[in-house]
């Protein structure tokens with residue numbers, strides 16, 4: 350009997366029935382600080398009751414209230430916001446069928462990785478790349494816009510003792526432990542990739558690149574010699590390139606990812622890149638019943654649609670949009686002013702649940718059956734609960750809503766196990782018996798790269814984000830505490846403001862050597878400012894080709910509040 354961690358994480362650790370991580374490849378008997386704390390966390394900060402407007406209610410009352418609100422609206426005014434809080438097929442995907450069956454609006458699921466999926470698919474037909482087995486075989490790595498020491502610990506383990514080059518905008522924990530770190534200007538990755546292709550042309554591998562070296566040097570802040578050295582690393586060592594999700598959230602990040610993914614193939618490196626392997630082997634849109642949705646709203650545009658009054662009802666599960674969506678202060682305002690009816694279904698009392706009209710308790714992944722896949726390894730896992738269930742699971746809730754609404758659409762009433770079997774091609778009886786089975790891998794296709802036309806990167810100070818080792822996005826504050834909103838930078842100390850064209854937030858500036866001029870770095874795990882306002886109130890609806898919000902490309906101005914500056918100086922002086 351096994352249980353896989355369902356969090357949004359490369360590793361998808363598999364545990365035994367006493368929550369000990371398996372000793373087998375690629376888990377190797379170790380896990381992260383969150384995996385270690387899961388059993389303890391399971392009884393902390395839970396949503397215990399059904400709540401309507403702050404008062405305890407029964408499940409029936411909550412369901413009736415939600416359905417009454419749905420019936421009072423056109424389907425296009427209703428949206429479900431769900432993301433990867435739990436990656437289980439029965440928790441995240443299948444329950445979306447209710448919302449699609451009533452033809453509500455759906456998001457484009459673009460917040461995290463869609464830009465790279467699109468960009469790599471343009472080149473290879475699919476974004477599927479290297480597997481853990483390929484990581485084992487590789488003897489060198491280029492780590493591009495990724496911090497695996499923090500965000501991908503089992504992948505990092507397979508890179509240990511091997512030659513590594515890291516491309517980042519700051520000296521990340523990964524960059525510090527690499528043989529070579531190339532620190533570039535934010536969002537200039539497309540120009541660096543172009544420079545590598547230009548060098549490879551000079552070495553006889555690629556088409557001619559007309560962009561002059563001066564432009565590449567100016568945009569990236571990297572000398573031609575260093576770019577040529579990176580190309581030589583590619584030619585001589587035939588490394589595996591790990592392409593980080595962070596890149597898809599940069600300005601013209603899709604173009605960068607297309608080019609980066611093609612570089613290994615030009616040198617004859619087979620399966621020479623890794624981004625995310627979720628795109629092959631599971632029919633997600635069938636599981637969700639996506640085709641029945643009335644319209645698609647970009648995750649970057651949700652707040653706009655709410656502001657315009659086009660969205661007046663939001664059902665949230667597996668996500669904490671007050672933390673994670675652009676313009677989330679505007680979403681909170683609409684709830685406060687009664688313009689948006691908000692329902693949250695979550696195991697934990699997150700920031701969005703705290704302001705919701707209706708709150709519904711959900712079981713954690715330790716408390717329910719599920720089928721879990723990984724976007725790195727190919728194991729499909731049948732999760733058997735190891736703790737007693739608290740709250741109502743997603744499918745039971747979906748069907749209670751469907752019953753109250755008298756929804757007859759067969760997608761809602763299909764046996765979920767049959768649906769999973771159809772979507773994965775895996776025999777469910779066999780999976781339940783074995784606990785873990787391997788999904789097939791696609792054939793690797795030859796790339797087709799058209800060098801994209803690049804725009805010059807807009808100039809200014811750029812706010813970027815990265816992962817924290819103790820949190821998964823907004824999760825685990827109940828164990829590891831609420832951290833101060835710190836803007837790491839090269840020159841400022843003290844309390845002050847970060848301003849963008851969308852708003853301003855109050856943060857603590859901390860000067861560090863690891864972050865160069867022109868960059869402000871924040872952890873993406875604590876997106877609330879010193880006054881409790883969402884950090885994402887300074888993020889707008891600018892997006893990439895697939896709709897991904899440009900979370901790593903917000904141009905900001907900085908301002909220090911005087912008195913705090915003095916206060917901080919005194920503190921520094923006294924120590």
Ligand SMILES: Nc1nc2c(c(=O)[nH]1)N[C@H]1C(S)=C(S)[C@@H](COP(=O)(O)OP(=O)(O)OC[C@H]3O[C@@H](n4cnc5c(=O)[nH]c(N)nc54)[C@H](O)[C@@H]3O)O[C@H]1N2
Nearest residue numbers: 494495496500517521535536593594595815816818821822
């Ligand atoms: N511990 C932990 N692990 C996690 C998560 C977590 O919250 N905590 N989150 C999970 C999730 S949801 C995701 S999406 C992944 C994310 O995992 P990664 O893809 O590793 O992404 P990030 O950690 O967001 O950022 C990686 C690096 O990108 C750099 N960066 C920012 N802008 C640019 C740029 O313009 N160019 C370049 N070259 N680099 C840039 C940042 O400085 C950072 O060091 O990790 C998953 N794993």
Ligand SMILES: Nc1nc2c(c(=O)[nH]1)N[C@H]1C(S)=C(S)[C@@H](COP(=O)(O)OP(=O)(O)OC[C@H]3O[C@@H](n4cnc5c(=O)[nH]c(N)nc54)[C@H](O)[C@@H]3O)O[C@H]1N2
Nearest residue numbers: 432434435461666667668669673694699711814822823873
């Ligand atoms: N400014 C800025 N914004 C960002 C980012 C950034 O770097 N900068 N990063 C972006 C990225 S990469 C991502 S992936 C998104 C993530 O953003 P979110 O989707 O908001 O992710 P989490 O904060 O992990 O919230 C997941 C929620 O799911 C809940 N959950 C866990 N298990 C279950 C379950 O079994 N059932 C139910 N019903 N709920 C469950 C958790 O308790 C948690 O409240 O944020 C994005 N937002």
Ligand code: SF4
Nearest residue numbers: 354358361362381384
């Ligand atoms: S968050 Fe990632 S590393 Fe931690 S237990 Fe889950 S899958 Fe493993």
Ligand SMILES: [Mo]
Nearest residue numbers: 357461462594
């Ligand atoms: Mo993510």
